Amino acid sequence: MELNKLEFLLKKYEEGNSSLEEENQLRTYFASEEIPIHLRSYKMIFAYSSNEKNRIYPGKIKLASKKAQFIFIGIAASILLAIGIFGWQNNSRKEIPQYNVGSIEDPHEAYQKTKEALQLVAQVFNAGREDLEYLNEFNKTKNKFIKNQ
Amino acid sequence: MNQNTFISLINPVKDKMYRLALRLLISKESAEDATQEVFLKLWNGNEKIKDYANVEAFAMTVTRNYCLDQLRSKQNSNLKMVHNNYESGETSIHDHLEAIDELDQVSQIINNLPEQQKIIFQLRDVEQYEYEEIAEITKMNETAIRVALSRARKKIREELLKKHNYGIK
Numbered sequence: 125m126e127l128n129k130l131e132f133l134l135k136k137y138e139e140g141n142s143s144l145e146e147e148n149q150l151r152t153y154f155a156s157e158e159i160p161i162h163l164r165s166y167k168m169i170f171a172y173s174s175n176e177k178n179r180i181y182p183g184k185i186k187l188a189s190k191k192a193q194f195i196f197i198g199i200a201a202s203i204l205l206a207i208g209i210f211g212w213q214n215n216s217r218k219e220i221p222q223y224n225v226g227s228i229e230d231p232h233e234a235y236q237k238t239k240e241a242l243q244l245v246a247q248v249f250n251a252g253r254e255d256l257e258y259l260n261e262f263n264k265t266k267n268k269f270i271k272n273q
Numbered sequence: 274m275n276q277n278t279f280i281s282l283i284n285p286v287k288d289k290m291y292r293l294a295l296r297l298l299i300s301k302e303s304a305e306d307a308t309q310e311v312f313l314k315l316w317n318g319n320e321k322i323k324d325y326a327n328v329e330a331f332a333m334t335v336t337r338n339y340c341l342d343q344l345r346s347k348q349n350s351n352l353k354m355v356h357n358n359y360e361s362g363e364t365s366i367h368d369h370l371e372a373i374d375e376l377d378q379v380s381q382i383i384n385n386l387p388e389q390q391k392i393i394f395q396l397r398d399v400e401q402y403e404y405e406e407i408a409e410i411t412k413m414n415e416t417a418i419r420v421a422l423s424r425a426r427k428k429i430r431e432e433l434l435k436k437h438n439y440g441i442k
Contacts, residue, residue, distance in 0.1 A: 138430070140423035144401055165433040169426075172379040173398040181291035183305050185280050187316045 290336040296395040297340040330409040382432040390425035
């Protein structure tokens, strides 16, 4: 290619006005070896873009693979769940032996024991409530403001 | 549409999609993941594909949008990914400074271009699409495309001249 035409095409190229055909002419030209030194940058650009076109997608086209995975996980989970429930029900069906469960025959003694147990619960509740005493401070402060209005 | 039809439609485009993803995301792993994601997107919505006369342009648009979304979400979460394709790991720093491959230099310059220009350079100079096709993929008008392309081409050459003294006559 004569230098005149080359410079003309390169100008068009830089302005974004060259056609694909002209760009291919340039690409072919710069693929040859004898390039004037001041045009070496173009050689690099064209070599780069031609080279990039050779990259290929390394993977395979996998479709719905993720979905299938989820379905598989779902099936596995439901089987486990079914086994679990089945096993649990089987276990709980075992009769609890009526002796040795700590039941008390005498009504008075039972009443006392129940009272003791409830007392214990009440104590724990009260201990917990004491920690909340400071909440009353909020009410006091609030009342001050409301009165002032 | 069954799987085989879909694959035969997408097969001719898949490398182009991957290359566009690679251009934007830079890391090979991310690009491969992104391409795979886009296949699934296209497949799961494959009823829609028939509406689009040009499957190739549609696939490229989806790829472009997906990659741009990926870049945005990375920026949003303040996780600046360090893009390295750890292939040149064996070469010492000395070697690296002394003789970076010429094509790597071009690649580095392009990586620093704005996203829009990267996309357009990729579509035109690498994939050799016509301007109308680029317009369809990017949803930009042709004038804007030519302007961006011209800027990209000038910038790449300018940077190359800075690195070398090729420009001195």
